[in-house]
Amino acid sequence: MPLSKSIGATNMANLDQQVGYMLRQAQLAVFADFIAKQRGAVLRPGQFSILAVIGRNPGLSQARVCCALAIKRANLVAAIDALASLGLVRRDASVTDRRSNRLHLTQSGQRALQAALETQAQHEARITRLLGSAGKRVLLKQLAKLCELRKTRSPE
Amino acid sequence: MPLSKSIGATNMANLDQQVGYMLRQAQLAVFADFIAKQRGAVLRPGQFSILAVIGRNPGLSQARVCCALAIKRANLVAAIDALASLGLVRRDASVTDRRSNRLHLTQSGQRALQAALETQAQHEARITRLLGSAGKRVLLKQLAKLCELRKTRSPE
DNA sequence: CCGATTTGTTATGCATCATAACATTTGGCC
DNA sequence: GGCCAAATGTTATGATGCATAACAAATCGG
Numbered sequence: 001m002p003l004s005k006s007i008g009a010t011n012m013a014n015l016d017q018q019v020g021y022m023l024r025q026a027q028l029a030v031f032a033d034f035i036a037k038q039r040g041a042v043l044r045p046g047q048f049s050i051l052a053v054i055g056r057n058p059g060l061s062q063a064r065v066c067c068a069l070a071i072k073r074a075n076l077v078a079a080i081d082a083l084a085s086l087g088l089v090r091r092d093a094s095v096t097d098r099r100s101n102r103l104h105l106t107q108s109g110q111r112a113l114q115a116a117l118e119t120q121a122q123h124e125a126r127i128t129r130l131l132g133s134a135g136k137r138v139l140l141k142q143l144a145k146l147c148e149l150r151k152t153r154s155p156e
Numbered sequence: 157m158p159l160s161k162s163i164g165a166t167n168m169a170n171l172d173q174q175v176g177y178m179l180r181q182a183q184l185a186v187f188a189d190f191i192a193k194q195r196g197a198v199l200r201p202g203q204f205s206i207l208a209v210i211g212r213n214p215g216l217s218q219a220r221v222c223c224a225l226a227i228k229r230a231n232l233v234a235a236i237d238a239l240a241s242l243g244l245v246r247r248d249a250s251v252t253d254r255r256s257n258r259l260h261l262t263q264s265g266q267r268a269l270q271a272a273l274e275t276q277a278q279h280e281a282r283i284t285r286l287l288g289s290a291g292k293r294v295l296l297k298q299l300a301k302l303c304e305l306r307k308t309r310s311p312e
Numbered sequence: 313c314c315g316a317t318t319t320g321t322t323a324t325g326c327a328t329c330a331t332a333a334c335a336t337t338t339g340g341c342c
Numbered sequence: 343g344g345c346c347a348a349a350t351g352t353t354a355t356g357a358t359g360c361a362t363a364a365c366a367a368a369t370c371g372g
Contacts, residue, residue, distance in 0.1 A: 010216065010224040013208035017296060018276070019283050020190050020201055023183040025226065026302035028329090030176045033305045045176055046359080052169035060166065063319060068166040070181065075360065077321060099319040099368045120174070127175050130301050139298045140173060145286050146182035149189045184360090202328080219350060231329065233352060255337045255350040 019146075030127070037123045041086060041108075042116040050079055054089060054103045055113045061100040088112050175302075186283070193279045197242060197264075198272040206235055210245060210259045211269045217256040226306075244268050 015021045034045055042048050053068055054060055062080065066073050080103070083089040088109035092102045105113060128136050171177045187201055198204050209224050210216055218236065222229050236259070239245040244265035248258045261269060284292050 010209065010220050011212040012224060013205075013212040015205055015208060015225075016300070018280060019292065019295065019299075020183075020186045020279070021205060022296055022299040022303070023179065023186055024201070026299040027176075027179040027183045028226070029303050029306040030179055034176050044358080045180070049169075049171055049177060052171060053166065056167040056169040061319080064166050068168060069171075070184075071359095072361065073320065074322080074362080097319085097369070101320075123176070124174060126305075127302070130304065131298055135298060136175065138294065139175065140178055142287055142291060142295045143175075143178040143182040144172070146283070147178070147185050148286065149282075150185040200327080217350080227328095228330065229351065230331080230353080253338070253350085257351075 023146075033126065034120070034123050037119045038116060040115040040119070041088060041112040046079065047083065048116050048120065050076075050083065051088065051105070051109065051113045051116065055105050055110065058104050059092075059102040061094070061097075061102065063100065065103065083109070179302075189282065190276070190279050193275045194272060196271040196275070197244060197268040202235065203239065204272050204276065206232075206239065207244065207261070207265065207269045207272065211261050211266065214260050215248075215258040217250070217253075217258065219256065221259065239265070 031045055034048075035043065038044075038048075042051060049069055050065060050071075053065055057064070062076050063073060065071070066076050071079075080089060080091060084091055087106055090104045090106055090109075092104060094100045094102045131139060190201055190204075191199065194200075194204075198207060205225055206221060206227075209221055213220070218232050219229060221227070222232050227235070236245060236247060240247055243262055246260045246262055246265075248260060250256045250258045287295060
């Protein structure tokens with residue numbers, strides 16, 4: 001068994017066998033790869049996810065975006081501000097509910113999303129090459145399971 | 157197949173089938189569970205990993221901690237400051253290399269690490285219950301593969 | 313109609329990560 | 343031995359992500 005002893009190098013204290021630690025490292029590596037590949041208007045994973053959800057759900061309210069992406073309402077404001085000032089997203093006042101805004105992609109927003117989706121596909125393909133198609137499918141299923149930790153209040 | 161159509165709910169734009177997005181969500185969930193379980197002196201995953209590495213490698217230099225945990229030297233300074241002001245870590249000047257510091261756990265640092273390791277074991281056990289023992293092993297191996305993205309400069 | 317809730321917003325704080333610059337010290341090399 | 347490159351710890355600074363509290367306006371329920 002790989003006990004990660006210290007042979008001149010540093011003893012990793014079994015950190016590399018703990019899910020939380022490895023999740024963090026992998027996430028940083030994957031995000032760095034995503035960011036390195038993106039050269040268009042959409043630069044960061046967060047922006048991309050917001051743009052993608054709005055693109056698939058035209059007229060969505062900010063609250064629903066927050067619910068879908070697990071973002072706090074307060075934090076989405078600046079994000080939409082940024083996307084709007086880049087000319088990618090429109091914030092239209094809803095006529096049926098004057099509290100909420102209806103979010104839409106502009107023409108250039110749709111183009112930006114399209115471009116981002118393509119480079120994202122390359123990024124994803126690279127990961128598939130690394131894990132294998134079946135391996136990636138298994139990984140996604142396990143990550144989904146881990147997300148359930150969020151709901152369950154420690155039962156003991 | 158689960159095409160994640162929008163049936164009253166919000167269309168997730170296939171985000172839930174992308175490794176980066178799901179990695180992020182899972183990492184947040186796992187970290188939240190870790191933090192919720194920790195009630196001792198060690199509260200956050202970063203602190204824990206630093207403490208664990210120092211505990212297994214007494215006399216380690218800051219630079220080596222940085223190398224092991226993929227932390228920037230500049231950012232470790234404040235982290236060690238915090239652990240030192242909590243009385244968990246000592247920063248001794250090295251006699252062989254007067255540039256570097258030799259890091260050690262204090263008595264109470266060792267106790268804090270011990271306590272953190274125990275609650276961390278509960279946390280990890282909960283994850284094992286969720287994924288299964290084999291599933292967790294597979295997950296760790298795949299996460300390790302993803303970490304290789306950090307080294308490889310996009311080859312095409 | 314009135315109280316509770318929802319929605320967007322502002323302000324604020326904290327944690328994490330990154331870069332640049334600097335002084336001190338070490339090491340390699342001629 | 344002396345000099346230049348590299349390593350080490352440090353400071354300063356900025357961007358990002360995430361969280362909470364409080365607020366006004368609007369909606370909803372009874």
